[in-house]
Each structure stands twice: as C-alpha cells, then as structure tokens.
Amino acid sequence: MEPALAWRDGHIVAIDQTLLPHEFRLLDIATTVELIAAIKRLAIRGAPVLGAAGALGVALAHRQAAREGWSAGRLRAELDQIASARPTAVNLSREVAATAAARDPEAAALAHLEKGTALSIAMSQLGADFLLRRCPGRPLRVLTHCNTGGLACLGWGSALGVIRALHERRALQHVLVDETRPLLQGARLTCWELGQLGIEHRLICDSAAPFLIARGEADAVVTGADRIAANGDVANKIGTFSVALAARHAGIPFVVAAPESTMDPDTPSGEHIPIELRAAAEVTGTAAPEGTSALNYAFDITPADLVTAVVTERQVIEVTTVRSG
Amino acid sequence: MEPALAWRDGHIVAIDQTLLPHEFRLLDIATTVELIAAIKRLAIRGAPVLGAAGALGVALAHRQAAREGWSAGRLRAELDQIASARPTAVNLSREVAATAAARDPEAAALAHLEKGTALSIAMSQLGADFLLRRCPGRPLRVLTHCNTGGLACLGWGSALGVIRALHERRALQHVLVDETRPLLQGARLTCWELGQLGIEHRLICDSAAPFLIARGEADAVVTGADRIAANGDVANKIGTFSVALAARHAGIPFVVAAPESTMDPDTPSGEHIPIELRAAAEVTGTAAPEGTSALNYAFDITPADLVTAVVTERQVIEVTTVRSG
Numbered sequence: 001m002e003p004a005l006a007w008r009d010g011h012i013v014a015i016d017q018t019l020l021p022h023e024f025r026l027l028d029i030a031t032t033v034e035l036i037a038a039i040k041r042l043a044i045r046g047a048p049v050l051g052a053a054g055a056l057g058v059a060l061a062h063r064q065a066a067r068e069g070w071s072a073g074r075l076r077a078e079l080d081q082i083a084s085a086r087p088t089a090v091n092l093s094r095e096v097a098a099t100a101a102a103r104d105p106e107a108a109a110l111a112h113l114e115k116g117t118a119l120s121i122a123m124s125q126l127g128a129d130f131l132l133r134r135c136p137g138r139p140l141r142v143l144t145h146c147n148t149g150g151l152a153c154l155g156w157g158s159a160l161g162v163i164r165a166l167h168e169r170r171a172l173q174h175v176l177v178d179e180t181r182p183l184l185q186g187a188r189l190t191c192w193e194l195g196q197l198g199i200e201h202r203l204i205c206d207s208a209a210p211f212l213i214a215r216g217e218a219d220a221v222v223t224g225a226d227r228i229a230a231n232g233d234v235a236n237k238i239g240t241f242s243v244a245l246a247a248r249h250a251g252i253p254f255v256v257a258a259p260e261s262t263m264d265p266d267t268p269s270g271e272h273i274p275i276e277l278r279a280a281a282e283v284t285g286t287a288a289p290e291g292t293s294a295l296n297y298a299f300d301i302t303p304a305d306l307v308t309a310v311v312t313e314r315q316v317i318e319v320t321t322v323r324s325g
Numbered sequence: 326m327e328p329a330l331a332w333r334d335g336h337i338v339a340i341d342q343t344l345l346p347h348e349f350r351l352l353d354i355a356t357t358v359e360l361i362a363a364i365k366r367l368a369i370r371g372a373p374v375l376g377a378a379g380a381l382g383v384a385l386a387h388r389q390a391a392r393e394g395w396s397a398g399r400l401r402a403e404l405d406q407i408a409s410a411r412p413t414a415v416n417l418s419r420e421v422a423a424t425a426a427a428r429d430p431e432a433a434a435l436a437h438l439e440k441g442t443a444l445s446i447a448m449s450q451l452g453a454d455f456l457l458r459r460c461p462g463r464p465l466r467v468l469t470h471c472n473t474g475g476l477a478c479l480g481w482g483s484a485l486g487v488i489r490a491l492h493e494r495r496a497l498q499h500v501l502v503d504e505t506r507p508l509l510q511g512a513r514l515t516c517w518e519l520g521q522l523g524i525e526h527r528l529i530c531d532s533a534a535p536f537l538i539a540r541g542e543a544d545a546v547v548t549g550a551d552r553i554a555a556n557g558d559v560a561n562k563i564g565t566f567s568v569a570l571a572a573r574h575a576g577i578p579f580v581v582a583a584p585e586s587t588m589d590p591d592t593p594s595g596e597h598i599p600i601e602l603r604a605a606a607e608v609t610g611t612a613a614p615e616g617t618s619a620l621n622y623a624f625d626i627t628p629a630d631l632v633t634a635v636v637t638e639r640q641v642i643e644v645t646t647v648r649s650g
Contacts, residue, residue: 021614176620179608181506181530187612195614203608203619205506206532207564211625214566239532241539242567249570283504283528287512289346289520294528295501300536 001196002026003117004049004151005056007110010063012056016043017151021192032061032078039085039092046152048116048259051091055109057082058099062106116154119259119313124161127257127311131162131220132171134253134308139173140166140219143209146178146237147185148224148257149193158224158257160193162311167199174200176218178209178239182282182296185237206239210246221247225258225310232304232319233270238297244306253308260312270301326521327351328442329374329476330381332435335388337381341368342476346517357386357403364410364417371477373441373584376416380434382407383424387431441479444584444638449486452582452636456487456545457496459578459633464498465491465544468534471503471562472510473549473582474518483549483582485518487636492524499525501543503534503564507607507621510562531564535571546572550583550635557629557644558595563622569631578633585637595626 002024006013012029018041019025027043029035035057038044044053058079065075083096095112102108131140142163149160156164166172175194180186187203194201204212212218221243227235234240234256247254267273280294288294307319327349331338337354343366344350352368354360360382363369369378383404390400408421420437427433456465467488474485481489491497500519505511512528519526529537537543546568552560559565559581572579592598605619613619632644 021612178532179506179612181504181532184612187609187617191613191617195617201618203605203613203617205563205608205621206530207503207506207534207567208620208622208625209532210535210567210570211563211622212620214570217620238530238536242532242535242571245535245539245570245574246567280528283530284512287346287504287509288516288528292512292516292520292528293526295533295537295542296530297533297536300533 001150001193004046004154005044005052005113007056007059007113010060012053012060014038014044014053015151017045017189018043020151021188029060031064032057032082035060036081036085047091048153049151050086051095052113052116052154054082054092054095055099055112058096059106059109113154118155120153120155120157120161122313123158123257123259123311124156124165126313126316127162127222127255128165128169128171130309130311130316131166131222131253131255132169135219138219139171141173141176141217142166143176143213143218143221143243144178144190145186145209145223145239145243146180147189147193149190151189151193158259159222160190162222162255162257163199164197167197172199174202176209176212177201177203178206178243179203180237180239181206206242209243213243213246213250213252216250218252220253220255222255222257225256225262226299227267227273228256228258228263228310229267229269229273230265231269232307232310233273234302234304234307234310235270235273235275235299236302238300241300241302244302248306254306255309255311256307257311260314263312270303273301275299275301326475326518329371329479330369330377330438332381332384332438335385337378337385339363339369339378340476342370342514343368345476346513354385356389357382357407360385361406361410372416373478374476375411376420377438377441377479379407379417379420380424380437383421384431384434438479443480445478445480445482445486447638448483448582448584448636449481449490451638451641452487452547452580453490453494453496455634455636455641456491456547456578456580457494460544463544464496466498466501466542467491468501468538468543468546468568469503469515470511470534470548470564470568471505472514472518474515476514476518483584484547485515487547487580487582488524489522492522497524499527501534501537502526502528503531503568504528505562505564506531531567534568538568538571538575538577541575543577545578545580547580547582550581550587551624552592552598553581553583553588553635554592554594554598555590556594557632557635558598559627559629559632559635560595560598560600560624561627563625566625566627569627573631579631580634580636581632582636585639588637595628598626600624600626
C-alpha cells in the first residue's frame with residue numbers, strides 16, 4: 001500500500017484523504033503553499049501524519065528557498081505558516097520546530113518518517129505476539145473501532161498495524177469494522193485500507209459490536225488511543241468504552257495499541273482528561289428535525305480495569321487479567 | 326399530537342411517515358387502492374399501527390362496497406389485497422381476518438383502535454409508576470433506543486409512552502435519544518415525536534450511550550421489545566443489548582415496555598428467536614468503498630439477567646434486582 005506521506009525527488013507525495021474511499025489520488029506537493037493548502041483542507045490528516053508533514057515541510061521549504069533564492073526571513077515566515085496550518089495539532093508545530101533546528105533538515109525529516117514507520121511496525125508485531133499467546137490455536141476474528149492504519153499514523157498504524165501483522169502471519173480470519181459514527185472513519189477509511197491490504201472484513205453498526213462480541217463472533221478487540229493516563233485509563237474515539245465493556249462481559253481481550261508518546265504521566269486518571277464536545281450537526285446530519293440538540297462527545301474514557309493490555313513499540317503492559325470466558 | 330392513524334367520516338386519516346421529520350402531511354384515504362398504496366410505500370408502518378390499518382381497511386372496504394355496489398366476491402378480493410400488502414407483517418393479515426369476521430366490521434375496527442390506544446396509556450402509566458418508585462426524588466434523565474411512540478404503536482406508544490407519562494407528571498428532566506443506526510429511527514422519528522410533545526431531548530450516537538450511562542448522565546434506560554421469550558430474554562432493535570449491559574454496569578434500571586401480546590411463551594429463550602439479517606447497503610450507504618461486506622443484524626437479544634423489569638398494560642414483571650450503583 002502507498003504510504004499516506006512520502007518524500008520523492010524533493011517533493012512530498014501524499015494520499016488525498018478527502019477523496020477516499022471513492023477516489024485514490026496522490027498529491028505531488030512541490031511548494032510550501034501547496035502543502036499548507038493540503039493540510040488546511042484535510043487532504044493530509046491524523047496527528048502522527050501531520051507531524052511528519054511538518055518535518056517534511058521544513059525540508060521542502062529549504063529546497064524551495066535554494067531554488068528561488070529566499071532570504072532567511074522569508075524562509076522563517078514560510079515555516080511559521082506551515083506550523084500554524086492546523087493550530088490545534090501539536091504534532092505539526094512541534095515537528096516543524098524540531099526539524100528546523102536540525103543541522104540537516106532534510107535528513108532529520110527523513111529520519112523522523114523512518115522512525116515513525118519502524119515504530120509502528122514494531123508495535124504491530126508486539127501486539128500480534130501478545131494476541132497469539134492469548135488466543136492460541138485458531139485464526140482470529142478481530143473487532144476494531146475507528147481508523148488507526150497508515151492513513152492516520154505512519155507505517156502500518158497502531159491497532160490496524162496489529163491486525164496487519166496477524167494477517168501477514170496467516171493468523172487472521174477476518175476483521176469486524178465498527179463504522180464509527182458520527183464521522184464514519186471506520187466505514188470510509190478502515191474498510192478502504194483493509195481492502196488495499198487484501199484483508200477480509202465486514203462493516204458493522206457501532207451498536208451491533210457489543211452484541212456480536214457477546215454472541216462469540218469476535219476473539220479479541222484492538223483499538224488505538226488518543227491519550228493514556230498514568231493509571232492506565234484510555235481516552236479514545238467515542239464508542240471505545242462500549243466495546244471494551246462488551247469484551248470484558250464476554251471474557252475476550254481488549255487490547256490498546258499506541259506509541260509510548262501517547263502515555264501521559266502528568267494526567268493521573270481519565271477523569272482529568274478533557275473530552276472534546278463537537279458540533280451537533282455531525283450527529284443530526286439531515287436526518288433529525290431541524291434544530292435538534294445533540295450531545296456529541298468526540299472521545300470517551302475506558303477505565304484501566306477494562307483494558308487487558310497496552311501495546312507500545314517497546315513493551316506490552318498487561319493491565320488486567322481477562323476473566324475466563 | 327395527531328395519532329398515526331384515525332377514522333374520520335368514513336375515511337382513514339394517516340400521518341405520511343415517509344415525509345417525517347421534514348414534512349408533516351396527513352393522508353386522507355377514501356379507497357382500498359389508496360390504503361394499499363400507502364402501506365406498500367411505508368407511509369403507514371409499525372406492527373401495531375399496521376394491525377389497526379388492517380382493521381380500519383375492512384371498515385373502509387365495506388363503506389366503498391356500499392357506495393359502489395360491489396359484489397361479495399369483489400369485497401373479498403379487496404380484503405385479500407389489503408391483507409397481503411405487507412406479506413411479513415402478521416398483524417396486518419391477522420386484523421383484516423378478525424375484523425372481516427365481525428358482525429359489525431366498522432364497530433370492531435374502532436374498538437380495536439380504541440383498545441390499542443388505551444392499552445398503551447395503561448402501560449405508560451405503569452412504567453412511570455415503576456420508575457418513580459425505583460428512582461425517587463428527582464426529575465429523571467431517561468435514555469431510549471429506536472422509535473417506540475405513537476408513530477409505531479397506537480396511542481402513546483411503549484417506551485416513549487412511559488417517557489410521556491413521566492413528562493406529564495413533571496418527573497422528567499430530559500431524554501437521551503440514540504440515533505439508532507442504520508435506519509436512524511431515533512434521529513428521524515423519536516426526535517420528531519418528542520418535539521411535538523414539547524419534551525426536552527438530546528440526540529446521541531448509539532456508541533456514546535454506554536459511555537454517557539457510565540458517566541452518570543442517565544438515571545434509567547427504557548426500550549420497547551419485538552418479542553419476549555418465556556425465560557425473559559428480549560429481542561429488540563440492534564443496539565438494545567449494548568445499553569442494557571451499560572445500565573447493569575452503572576447500576577441503573579433497564580426497563581422494557583411492551584404489550585402482553587409481545588410475550589411469546591412458545592419460545593423458551595432468546596437463542597430460539599431468529600434474528601433478521603438485512604441488506605449490507607443499509608450500513609455501507611455511500612460512505613464505505615463499493616462492494617464492502619456488512620453484517621447487518623436488525624435485532625439483538627438482551628438476556629433476561631440484564632432486564633430490570635418488563636412493563637405491560639397489565640403488570641410489572643421484575644426480572645432482576647438492580648445492583649446498587
């Protein structure tokens with residue numbers, strides 16, 4: 001599969017994520033203006049991918065500066081514009097600053113890209129090792145939520161990376177994909193990525209997941225994480241708690257795959273993690289009567305006692321022992 | 326609120342449910358041909374409402390027969406056509422047969438309509454009594470799933486009837502409405518009905534419900550039922566299990582409101598209830614890549630041990646004792 005982001009002949013090549021799944025188009029980005037536009041219109045998205053876009057953006061700006069004879073002031077102004085293209089994405093501005101401070105920005109950007117990719121593959125393999133130890137003897141049916149593959153992360157992704165590693169070991173039967181309302185990242189992006197990888201999958205409504213788990217139609221649940229508190233509580237896309245609770249009820253593992261950088265030792269527990277409330281219109285769409293109020297939390301908190309293990313690029317942290325089925 | 330179905334001056338007056346929530350239009354149905362068309366295009370829907378439409382259809386046909394001088398054979402043929410307008414809705418054909426066998430079909434049809442309405446109001450009051458005993462001392466925040474009001478049932482409905490009874494007693498704070506994917510009956514119909522009744526409500530994604538329940542944002546969950554097995558297992562719209570499990574986890578009541586006719590003593594338990602698998606397209610819509618497989622169960626089974634009580638028009642059956650929070 002094409003990576004979400006690559007560096008080719010001094011250009012950035014990116015999958016235009018606004019067109020997926022109906023059209024696959026690669027953007028060839030040669031200038032900072034093109035990069036900023038692509039970030040602003042969400043053609044490039046996902047926190048780790050935005051970080052890499054920031055790093056590569058510095059390399060791109062240096063090439064353009066050499067080509068067009070920019071002053072040092074002009075270069076600095078361009079970098080500032082890249083860094084602020086998405087004000088809330090801390091990864092973007094952080095990686096622009098880190099790469100700009102490097103002696104050789106292009107080498108630093110490529111190293112960042114390579115490291116992120118390697119990290120995701122290491123995490124994927126550790127996760128597959130863990131699941132195969134936990135659920136030996138049969139090809140697994142794995143349920144996942146939201147989009148956690150190469151489009152949102154680098155390389156193989158997080159939870160979807162674990163699924164890919166199982167598939168490459170011929171240890172995967174199929175994937176149950178939560179559609180992930182309200183924005184349908186599961187239906188739009190995860191189904192597309194699994195299709196690209198030739199991995200068998202079935203789309204389900206989010207509310208069907210707990211029932212299918214209870215009915216014995218999944219051997220394990222794997223998701224990503226947006227933040228992990230010091231006590232092991234996990235903030236992730238809304239709906240994660242629901243499948244974690246069902247996994248516990250059914251006695252199957254609920255595994256979180258996330259890089260070490262997701263762990264936040266300064267936040268003691270989930271109740272200290274602020275949960276973003278997003279616009280009602282994402283939920284009401286055109287179906288509900290005009291003016292309907294909605295309560296649209298973008299994330300939820302899964303308490304540590306429902307988490308079987310957290311898998312990072314370095315380790316597997318077993319949080320709880322799964323109840324026998 | 327206008328009833329889903331009424332009898333006025335020898336005509337059937339029905340809410341055109343295909344236009345909700347964006348347009349409210351009453352159909353004035355004077356002939357059997359018009360009635361059959363309205364049933365086939367789902368302008369009239371919901372099993373109890375279809376049963377009443379069958380009963381009123383017999384009265385309508387008798388009026389038309391008298392006006393137009395139909396033969397007995399013609400009348401019989403028209404009744405057969407009404408009965409088979411929706412082949413899977415057993416209520417429709419059952420009520421056509423029952424009403425046609427009555428000495429005075431028009432009186433029998435009106436009695437059926439009146440009985441169904443009275444039954445739903447009795448059930449609603451019993452449900453409100455039960456919840457107020459269980460959760461005393463504060464206006465309640467009630468979460469519900471799918472559409473169970475006057476549009477689908479007669480009168481006040483089942484679960485939505487309980488909510489209406491709480492509202493009329495000034496014992497309701499607000500309703501959390503699951504959108505109810507894939508067909509969005511919660512977003513489209515329940516929000517519309519609550520709006521008509523002036524009841525405060527907030528629409529939520531189905532996958533948010535378990536988290537909101539765990540967070541303490543609901544005092545009780547009330548749903549309807551499609552079938553209740555002899556052991557108390559409940560078949561209902563997909564997603565019901567998920568909120569029942571969350572209610573148990575949070576220690577709040579999960580109450581099922583359904584008429585006695587929903588109880589099926591011939592089915593020993595939930596595993597004997599066949600679950601309808603519907604078309605993938607309902608889930609994939611236009612979001613997923615073309616050709617994506619989906620696993621689209623229309624209903625799920627909530628085991629009796631997650632059900633706090635079943636409320637019918639005659640009684641409250643307490644199935645389990647709620648764990649203290």
